[in-house]
Amino acid sequence: MAWDFSTDPEFQEKLDWVDNFCKNEVEPFGLIFPYAVRSRHPKIKALVKGLQDQVKAQGLWAIFLDEELGGPGFGQLKLGLLNEIIGRYPTAPQMFGSAAPDTGNMEMLAAFGTEEQKERWLKPMLNQQLWSAYSMTEPHGGSDPRLFKTRAVRDGDEWVINGEKWFTSAGRVADLLFVMCTNGMFVVPRETPGVEFMPEPRAHNHIKYTNVRVPLDHLLGPEGDARTLAQRRLGGGRIHHAMRTIARCKLAFDMMCERALSRESHGQIISEHQMVQEKIADSYAAIRMLRLFVLETAWKIDNSSTSETRTDIAGVKFTMAKVLREVSFNALHIHGSLGTTDLTPLQAMYAAAPTMGIADGVDEVHKVTVARNVLKSYEPHEGLWPREYIPAKREQARAKFEPLFEKDPELREVAEGFERMRRGRAAAARAR
Numbered sequence: 001m002a003w004d005f006s007t008d009p010e011f012q013e014k015l016d017w018v019d020n021f022c023k024n025e026v027e028p029f030g031l032i033f034p035y036a037v038r039s040r041h042p043k044i045k046a047l048v049k050g051l052q053d054q055v056k057a058q059g060l061w062a063i064f065l066d067e068e069l070g071g072p073g074f075g076q077l078k079l080g081l082l083n084e085i086i087g088r089y090p091t092a093p094q095m096f097g098s099a100a101p102d103t104g105n106m107e108m109l110a111a112f113g114t115e116e117q118k119e120r121w122l123k124p125m126l127n128q129q130l131w132s133a134y135s136m137t138e139p140h141g142g143s144d145p146r147l148f149k150t151r152a153v154r155d156g157d158e159w160v161i162n163g164e165k166w167f168t169s170a171g172r173v174a175d176l177l178f179v180m181c182t183n184g185m186f187v188v189p190r191e192t193p194g195v196e197f198m199p200e201p202r203a204h205n206h207i208k209y210t211n212v213r214v215p216l217d218h219l220l221g222p223e224g225d226a227r228t229l230a231q232r233r234l235g236g237g238r239i240h241h242a243m244r245t246i247a248r249c250k251l252a253f254d255m256m257c258e259r260a261l262s263r264e265s266h267g268q269i270i271s272e273h274q275m276v277q278e279k280i281a282d283s284y285a286a287i288r289m290l291r292l293f294v295l296e297t298a299w300k301i302d303n304s305s306t307s308e309t310r311t312d313i314a315g316v317k318f319t320m321a322k323v324l325r326e327v328s329f330n331a332l333h334i335h336g337s338l339g340t341t342d343l344t345p346l347q348a349m350y351a352a353a354p355t356m357g358i359a360d361g362v363d364e365v366h367k368v369t370v371a372r373n374v375l376k377s378y379e380p381h382e383g384l385w386p387r388e389y390i391p392a393k394r395e396q397a398r399a400k401f402e403p404l405f406e407k408d409p410e411l412r413e414v415a416e417g418f419e420r421m422r423r424g425r426a427a428a429a430r431a432r
């Protein structure tokens with residue numbers, strides 16, 4: 001019997017270390033020096049390095065990568081347990097060398113890059129000497145990749161890329177842009193002539209690629225197969241977001257409970273009002289369900305593959321958005337006016353909740369994936385009635401018992417008594 005929800009004591013020690021480190025080092029540092037990881041100031045760099053060295057000494061650097069790809073190889077389940085701590089602190093993923101969008105790009109490089117590409121890009125990315133962004137969505141269509149137009153054309157010993165991308169997160173501050181073209185995934189250094197940033201949006205950039213020339217070895221993976229690379233990238237990214245979302249939900253929940261016990265209204269501590277209790281109970285159950293779903297999906301990936309687990313990853317993707325919306329709303333609401341300000345993390349968390357239903361694919365598309373895949377294991381019933389139509393099942397049951405009744409008439413009488421009782425009850429119910 002292998003159902004076991006406990007954590008190895010050895011790994012629990014790691015989790016406790018991460019918890020203390022994030023609480024006592026990462027969070028205070030992030031409050032005084034936000035975005036410090038990318039700072040070029042020598043004093044800030046030294047402070048960041050000091051913290052990151054501690055992470056490396058614990059073997060917790062780039063925790064998302066498998067061993068053969070250059071990481072510690074924890075697998076998804078352990079990664080889930082780590083991420084549900086790290087995700088509570090916005091600056092922590094970068095301190096652990098595992099922040100999006102770099103993680104997904106590193107995964108693609110690790111899985112599909114040549115040795116030379118890994119040496120040139122993956123190693124410096126792992127050491128945060130190079131930063132990257134991912135250019136897939138286009139202004140005229142995001143959910144349906146068949147609408148994408150950006151294309152690379154081979155010209156001698158170069159590829160020439162033309163197209164337009166939208167919502168490339170952190171593109172403006174990236175060294176490398178991973179550009180999904182209709183005929184392959186390309187690595188484009190940001191400074192390449194022809195890469196033009198539109199003034200808006202500021203954080204998630206609109207980029208025009210006009211006659212952008214890159215050498216032939218900037219094609220990543222096979223020509224014509226950008227979607228396989230994208231799936232690899234996005235599949236991992238979605239489950240990692242979900243793991244960190246558990247942490248955000250727990251933070252909102254902790255705040256909700258603390259506040260409910262601390263305020264008074266209409267002669268009671270507000271936690272004694274039943275509608276407040278309902279919010280606490282619903283949030284508690286929603287987080288437990290999300291956590292089990294995420295960890296079970298992580299376990300399935302460890303025991304099969306990302307592609308074999310895609311139905312559950314899609315399910316997790318829209319469920320996390322829903323749970324974050326519900327729990328952050330409840331927490332914000334219980335904080336009253338304070339919840340609506342930016343003096344706690346709640347307002348930003350609630351504002352970010354709809355984003356979770358869009359980034360990495362909109363909810364509807366993931367729901368379609370789940371429904372389509374789930375339906376593959378079902379068949380329509382024959383005739384008018386569903387398989388669970390009770391009168392038909394009773395008929396079949398009677399036929400099954402008939403040989404026994406023939407041998408034992410007394411048993412038939414008992415069965416008929418049961419049948420009379422059932423009909424009598426049904427008639428009485430109808431008469432009421």
Ligand SMILES: Cc1cc2nc3c(=O)[nH]c(=O)nc-3n(C[C@H](O)[C@H](O)[C@H](O)COP(=O)(O)OP(=O)(O)OC[C@H]3O[C@@H](n4cnc5c(N)ncnc54)[C@H](O)[C@@H]3O)c2cc1C
Pocket residue numbers: 101133134135136137140141142143144166167168169204355358359360361362363364365368
């Ligand atoms: C915070 C954030 C960060 C992002 N970062 C990146 C990034 O780094 N790189 C990148 O390339 N992209 C990025 N994106 C873009 C993201 O991938 C797209 O927003 C997403 O794929 C949806 O595309 P769209 O915005 O064009 O919406 P659309 O495709 O226009 O969809 C709009 C709405 O139409 C409806 N809809 C669409 N398709 C269906 C369907 N099949 N069935 C039913 N309804 C449907 C849904 O209601 C949907 O919300 C990011 C997005 C966000 C919010």
